[in-house]
Amino acid sequence: MNWKLDSTYIQIIPPKEFDFQECLVFLNRSNQELLHQMKDGHIYKLLKIDESLILVKLGYENHMIKVEFPYHQPSEESCRKVAEYVWEWFDLDSDLAGFYEMAAKDKVLNKMAQQYYGLRILCIPDLFEALIWAIIGQQINLTFAYTLKRRLIEHFGESLTVNGDTFWLFPSYKKIASIDLEDLKKLQFTGRKAEYIIGIANSMKNEEITKESLLLQQDNQKIVKSLTAIRGIGPWSADYVMMKCFHSITSFPIGDVGLQNALKNRLGMERKPTVEEMKKLAENWEGWEAYATFYLWRSLYE
DNA sequence: ATCCAGGAACTGT
DNA sequence: ACAGTTCATGGA
Structure with missing residues (x-):
């Protein structure tokens, strides 16, 4: 985890392959979401750390995620836990260089990888x-x-x-x-x-x-x-x-209907692909199945 | 109306 | 192991 604690806020330094706005698009996909809110390009989210409620406001400045505390300032120890939560939420431990290298040579992922560059799996740490x-x-x-x-x-x-x-x-x-x-x-x-x-x-x-x-x-x-x-x-x-939740980049929910529909759309098929066809396509994604899946899910919101 | 949706457990062979 | 059935409701 790469972060800095200032007197009234935290700065989180993400890896190079990161785009805050792309992550925001995914987080914004339902207008019924209660677990976070968007306002003026910032994300507000309530956390419970060590039995106390902490409201965080996330923004992006100078290539860093700035975490502010509009409600009350937590202790230094709690700040570390907030930083850990955000780090996990945006899956910042995964090094996506290998994913983009693979995707550049893949006929299904090539365009999406460029279009959504910097999008990371939005995790559920709890x-x-x-x-x-x-x-x-x-x-x-x-x-x-x-x-x-x-x-x-x-x-x-x-x-x-x-x-x-x-x-x-x-x-x-x-x-x-x-x-x-x-x-x-x-x-x-x-x-x-x-x-x-x-x-x-x-x-x-x-x-x-x-x-x-x-x-x-x-x-x-x-x-x-x-x-x-x-x-x-x-x-x-x-x-x-x-x-x-476990940041597995190789998991592949092959029975997922959303995944099947995304592939159908991207490949211009009349029907959904079979499990066998999906396994064949996924051979090239080996090691990055979860990111391939997530980018395909993202493509459903175009 | 009709089909099916980001499946899983249960039942019978 | 494997296939068929049931769950049960709302959204498009």
């Missing part, structure tokens, strides 16, 4: 949020998925109101572990999804699932195996969580 968002997104359209997420947050998340603007946190697993199936069904969650979500909240409350213990596993394959052992988490969700 494991509970990543797992629940994967479950919400299963087998429903993205608009409705955002509706469900918004309802979940509004009913069970903490919020902070500053100068008339309300900022939200994703609900904690402790809170979700305490609610009933009916509470979620009332919000139009299916019974099945309500079971999965409350089940995961309880497992995390009992510390049967923690990000820390999963990170101790020797390789990504073992983490995937642990994830798919969780009820409600299948291959697609496991790969999604690997990309968005």
